[in-house]
Amino acid sequence: MQPIERVERFNPPTGEVAVVTLAARCEACGHESVLVSQMAENIARRRARHQHYGPHLLGEDIFAFRRKYGLTRAAAARIIGKSPRTFSRYETEVSFPNDATRWALVRAMQHPEFLKDLAAAAGVEIPLWSARNPA
Structure with missing residues (x-):
């Protein structure tokens, strides 16, 4: 397996963010995949893009919050x-929550009782x- 780099592009409202991630290509067949040894680094690189998002939430943070509570x-x-x-579009970053929705999500993430009140x-x-x- 030959190490390669891929560029993932994200488009938050603050402007495009490019993240270089690691992968590997089979020299025999050309198949590309991410090795287990590369996964943690790729996650760290994707998370680092948050600094370019301003107040906007990462899709994976919204997903993780939802899954945390089942x-x-x-x-x-x-x-x-x-x-x-x-x-779904928020989680996949096809679109981003407006200010009011982002406020509600952040508040629910930081204050579980607020989430409980909204759910009730x-x-x-x-x-x-x-x-x-x-x-």
Whole structure:
């Protein structure tokens, strides 16, 4: 396997961000893949792009928050007052939350009780609430 670099491009509202990630190419067949030994470095490189995002959230942070509480995309979208498709677009960084939605997401991430209040108002149960917030 021959080490190679790939360029991933992200487009937050602050402007394009290019991230160089590591991979490997098979010299025999040309197949490209990411080696286990390269994964941690690639994650660190992707996370470092946050400094270029200003106040905007990384899609993987939104995804991790949703998964932390065992929420489906539909449930999370309902809690925040968006459609599942819109929430998916936030997670994949096809689009970014407006200021009000970003505020609600950040507040819910930082203050679990706020998330619980939003979920109760939306009639959504948080599957992993007890596991993440033991009494």
